[in-house]
């Protein structure tokens with residue numbers, strides 16, 4: 003039973019966030035789209051009879067305002083999909099750029115932290131709910147093409163693994179969605195190379211299906227891989243050695 007439930011989607015104006023928004027709207031969810039892209043976000047929110055909030059996820063007050071829009075406009079919050087993200091656009095060698103570094107860490111990691119902080123009280127007030135953060139396969143495997151992206155996505159995976167058990171007792175599930183390369187705007191700079199090397203690219207619908215798998219499940223604190231040709235599921239980390 004999802005009709006009337008309320009979701010906040012950061013990075014909801016385009017790509018994976020917009021596709022998830024469309025799918026949730028079909029199931030009767032009320033939606034708040036929070037993004038820096040006001041043009042696309044406003045149009046999509048109108049189409050889905052939701053709300054658009056201009057939100058730079060690097061700013062804690064913007065995430066708080068986006069949650070407030072869900073609570074004030076639709077009566078509460080049941081799901082926070084913390085999905086806004088960017089490639090870093092720089093490496094750690096001669097190509098290092100401190101502004102690009104801070105921007106990528108700010109959006110991909112701080113944005114999730116501030117989104118969680120803003121969402122928790124509203125989810126608690128509802129008696130529980132879901133937080134799903136978009137990390138990436140870059141958070142589970144080595145990404146020499148963008149080490150800064152690999153670092154902030156691994157941090158999101160670590161955050162979610164910690165938050166899952168921390169909030170399980172109050173019915174708030176926290177999971178990470180970890181897609182491989184998917185056909186959205188973020189992939190544009192890499193797409194020609196992937197095609198030349200015949201590396202399979204996910205369709206956005208595959209990512210939406212994995213998202214729904216997380217939402218429909220009971221797990222918490224898990225990082226779900228989304229890889230072409232495989233059924234998505236929680237990545238099983240090898241247990242770390244404990245003290246002897």
Ligand SMILES: NC(=O)c1ccc[n+]([C@@H]2O[C@H](COP(=O)([O-])OP(=O)(O)OC[C@H]3O[C@@H](n4cnc5c(N)ncnc54)[C@H](O)[C@@H]3O)[C@@H](O)[C@H]2O)c1
Pocket residue numbers: 012013014015016017018019036037038039057058059060085086087088089109136137138139140180181182183184185186187188189
């Ligand atoms: N497409 C892929 O290959 C892929 C793979 C793994 C993970 N991801 C992750 O999926 C998420 C969604 O990306 P996408 O593939 O849909 O790309 P996208 O570029 O289509 O969407 C990203 C969205 O984030 C928004 N955004 C950027 N900066 C923002 C900010 N400061 N505050 C709020 N919103 C901001 C953009 O306006 C855009 O709407 C990202 O976290 C990305 O890292 C993508």
